[in-house]
Amino acid sequence: MTMLKLPPQPEACELCRRPVAKLTRHHLIPRRLHSKKRFQKLFTREDMITRTLWVCRPCHNAIHAACSEYELGMTFNTREKLLEIDELRAFVDWLKDKPEGFIPKRQRRG
Numbered sequence: 001m002t003m004l005k006l007p008p009q010p011e012a013c014e015l016c017r018r019p020v021a022k023l024t025r026h027h028l029i030p031r032r033l034h035s036k037k038r039f040q041k042l043f044t045r046e047d048m049i050t051r052t053l054w055v056c057r058p059c060h061n062a063i064h065a066a067c068s069e070y071e072l073g074m075t076f077n078t079r080e081k082l083l084e085i086d087e088l089r090a091f092v093d094w095l096k097d098k099p100e101g102f103i104p105k106r107q108r109r110g
Contacts, residue, residue, distance in 0.1 A: 006025075006049075007050070007052065007054075009023055010023070014053040014079060015063075015083075016056065016058075016059050019100055023054040023055060024055060025055075026052060026053045026063060027052050028051040028052060028077040029072075029073045033048075034048045053079055058103060059091075059095065062087075062091045062092075
């Protein structure tokens with residue numbers, strides 16, 4: 001079994017593009033869904049594991065607040081698709097000009 005190579009951590013959040021020292025890995029196909037037959041038919045094991053984005057904590061929280069894991073895995077499984085979610089795109093547009101250490105006081109809910 002070969003080890004799958006994950007992309008290295010970039011210098012900036014891959015969603016809001018802010019330079020952030022500590023990023024988290026967002027699995028575009030949530031790990032909890034990897035064992036589900038439907039996802040195994042739609043995606044290769046390698047694709048499920050390596051399809052990720054490095055995001056800052058506020059963006060990561062906003063992604064998971066916007067949709068269920070099932071919706072994220074089935075529909076919003078690319079950066080471009082995530083930005084089609086109106087509330088998430090509005091959040092990213094609001095956050096992108098904030099300084100590196102900025103953390104929203106609370107996540108805005110729709």
